[in-house]
Amino acid sequence: MVTRLSEDAWWIELGGVNAYLVDDGGTLTLVDAGMPWHGGRVLDAVVDAGFALADLDRVLVTHYDLDHVGGIARLDGLDVTIYAGRGDAPLVAGRETPPFSVPKGAFQRLVGPLVTPPEHDVVPLADGDEVGSFTVRETPGHTPGHVAYVSEALGIAVLGDLVRESDGDLAPSPWIISADTSEVRRSIRELSEEATAFEVAAVGHGVPFERGGRDRLVDLAGRL
Template identity: 85%
Template sequence: MVTRLSEDAWWIELGGVNAYLVDDEGALTLVDAGMPWHGGRLLDAVVEAGFAPDDLDRVLITHYDLDHVGGLARLDGLDVTMYAGRRDAPLVAGRERPPFSIPKGAFQRLVGPLVTPPETEVVPLADGDAVGSFTAYETPGHTPGHVAYVSEALGIAILGDLVRESDGHLDPSSWIISADTDDVRRSIRDLGEAAPAFDVAAPGHGVPFERGGRDRLTDLAGRL
């Protein structure tokens, strides 16, 4: 299902996990790619939003987890550039395996055979790097290399699994699915201080907010 969030952004609901499509001043941008079996639905969603798959220019990846990178291989053959945080990019590209030294590393290795790395090069991003109108913010905690993407020009923040929507408000990534919950809380507070104003808050799970996104993130940071 595709829902328009703003003039330039669409929510792609993939059955428990979200992807997003953004027309970033003419550069059509997909954020995250769902499960391995979601690849076809992603391309159908691009068409439903009024574009063709070949219109895709780039893919922004918030983090390495099965439900966010599983559909990337379905995009092979399209002329896109893929980006991920510098610490998760080698995992997304298949050059490295998740470490056993973090709590969720063993699970990521267990489901690793379900993930086919994309043939497309994955460009690593550091904190503060710009991709189009988006700025990448390193927000470790859910995974060591998790990043959020904020576009002040478009008024949207793609928050990945740093937070999730629950009962109409934002909650932090829970301990059972996080690499480090202390880092999660620290990243939420840091992003709440550093990010510019935005209306749309787009989490990886749950219902995105079309208005008041920055205030909701600030409220969450104040509750931690």
């Protein structure tokens, strides 16, 4: 299912997890790709939004987890560039395996065989890097290399699993699926202070917010 969030952004609802499509000044950008069995639905969503598959230029990955990178391999054969935070990029590329020293590392290793690394190189990103109109913000906690992507020009922040929608509001990534909950809280506070104004808060799970995104993030930070 594809829902238009703004003039430039679409929500791809994949049944429990979200991906997003953004027309970044003519550069078509996919953010995250769902589970391995969601790859075909993601490609269909590109077409349903009015584009051709050949229009897809880049993929931004918020973090390495099965439900966010599983569908990326279905993009093999397309001329795209894949980006991920420097902490998780080696995992997305299949060059490294999750460490047991991270609480969720054992589970990530268990489901690792379900993830097919992409044929494309994965470009690592650091805090403050820019990809098109998006500024990269390192937001560790859910995973050590988690990042958010904030575009002031487009008025959107793709927040991945740093936060989720719960009962019509933002909530932090829960402890049971987070690598470090104290880091989650710190990242939320820092992002609420650093991020420029944005309306659309695109979350990895739940219903994204079309209005008042940054205000909701600031409110959440004040409640932590």
